[in-house]
Amino acid sequence: MNQELLARLTGAMQQASLDALWVSTPENVRYLSGFSSPADAKVLVLASGEATLYTDARYTVQAREETALPTVIARPPETLVQAAPLVEGLRVGFEADHLTVAQLEQLREHWTAVQLVSSSGLIARLRTLKTAQEVEAIRAAQRLADEAFAAVRPMIRAGVRELDVALALETYMRERGAMPAFDTIVASGPRGAMPHGAASERVIGEDELVTLDFGAQLNGYNSDMTRTVAVGNPSEELRRLYRAVLEAEQTAVKAIRPGMSCAELDQLARGVLERHGLAEYFAHSLGHGVGLAVHEGPGLRQKSEEVLEPGMVVTVEPGVYLPDVGGLRIEDLVLVTADGYEVLSGSPMDTL
Numbered sequence: 001m002n003q004e005l006l007a008r009l010t011g012a013m014q015q016a017s018l019d020a021l022w023v024s025t026p027e028n029v030r031y032l033s034g035f036s037s038p039a040d041a042k043v044l045v046l047a048s049g050e051a052t053l054y055t056d057a058r059y060t061v062q063a064r065e066e067t068a069l070p071t072v073i074a075r076p077p078e079t080l081v082q083a084a085p086l087v088e089g090l091r092v093g094f095e096a097d098h099l100t101v102a103q104l105e106q107l108r109e110h111w112t113a114v115q116l117v118s119s120s121g122l123i124a125r126l127r128t129l130k131t132a133q134e135v136e137a138i139r140a141a142q143r144l145a146d147e148a149f150a151a152v153r154p155m156i157r158a159g160v161r162e163l164d165v166a167l168a169l170e171t172y173m174r175e176r177g178a179m180p181a182f183d184t185i186v187a188s189g190p191r192g193a194m195p196h197g198a199a200s201e202r203v204i205g206e207d208e209l210v211t212l213d214f215g216a217q218l219n220g221y222n223s224d225m226t227r228t229v230a231v232g233n234p235s236e237e238l239r240r241l242y243r244a245v246l247e248a249e250q251t252a253v254k255a256i257r258p259g260m261s262c263a264e265l266d267q268l269a270r271g272v273l274e275r276h277g278l279a280e281y282f283a284h285s286l287g288h289g290v291g292l293a294v295h296e297g298p299g300l301r302q303k304s305e306e307v308l309e310p311g312m313v314v315t316v317e318p319g320v321y322l323p324d325v326g327g328l329r330i331e332d333l334v335l336v337t338a339d340g341y342e343v344l345s346g347s348p349m350d351t352l
């Protein structure tokens, strides 16, 4: 864990009046420790800045290779017995957004002389601002996704199953050491009306739009991009939808700069779709931060109170979804820079 990050975290803990933080959210465990099996690990951070990784004997060698943090090898609930002397008499925060009720009961059982405090978003807020190293990791993940798209684009035609397109994208990424960041979305024809239309056995038809939303997870960091491609000659109505979504996407991307409010950015894209009479079909928020998690802060949504800052990496992904007709989405991955933005996704977009 770098010293600046540690100082920011202990500062946030102090503000929340915490003497210690029990970190259980996998992405946060990885963020603090660099350990690549974070679902089987926890980190205890003390206000003094001392941090310890707890994992079990399956990971003895891996932990030695991957983390600079002192490591305790124990399996829960022995983990809690081991940590108990460090937290005795302290106010200890736990991550309410992740810890299950059963796990909280275990903490209560083993840490009897501890004041357990529900905390939320302490590390998530730090994670919204990426270091140069993190930006490089996301850039590499996106580059791989772009290459996968270029390799698979020629097979997206009538007569091919959505599943086979998804498999080709995922195979390309897996062969190069990555995993799919999430279930690859390939939504063709009327399935385009499903924002999360994971690839199905449907065979792509002639003159349809096909929405592909996918990402690579490489060294823990994710990418996220959507392209909608035309097969044959889609109808003028579908083209109209496509052009409206493209305009909304480009308008929002071009407005990105530090100080821009996330709610305002969402409204900018929504306003474009409104002028095209399509706002009611834009069924989700404009975008979200991307990093160790595919979905993280900041949220580019109507009720957000967040403001863009340099170092944030966000998606911009307006879409329209018309039940029984179809729909589409176009999404770029964008870095907020000191004086504007840089689009990290490099795949070409169709012009319709």
Ligand SMILES: CSCC[C@H](N)C(=O)N1CCC[C@H]1C(=O)O
Pocket: 182, 183, 195, 196, 213, 224, 225, 226, 284, 285, 288, 294, 315, 317, 331
């Ligand atoms: C299941 S991960 C989906 C990734 C995708 N790019 C995405 O974030 N969205 C697609 C529809 C809206 C948005 C979402 O909020 O899930």
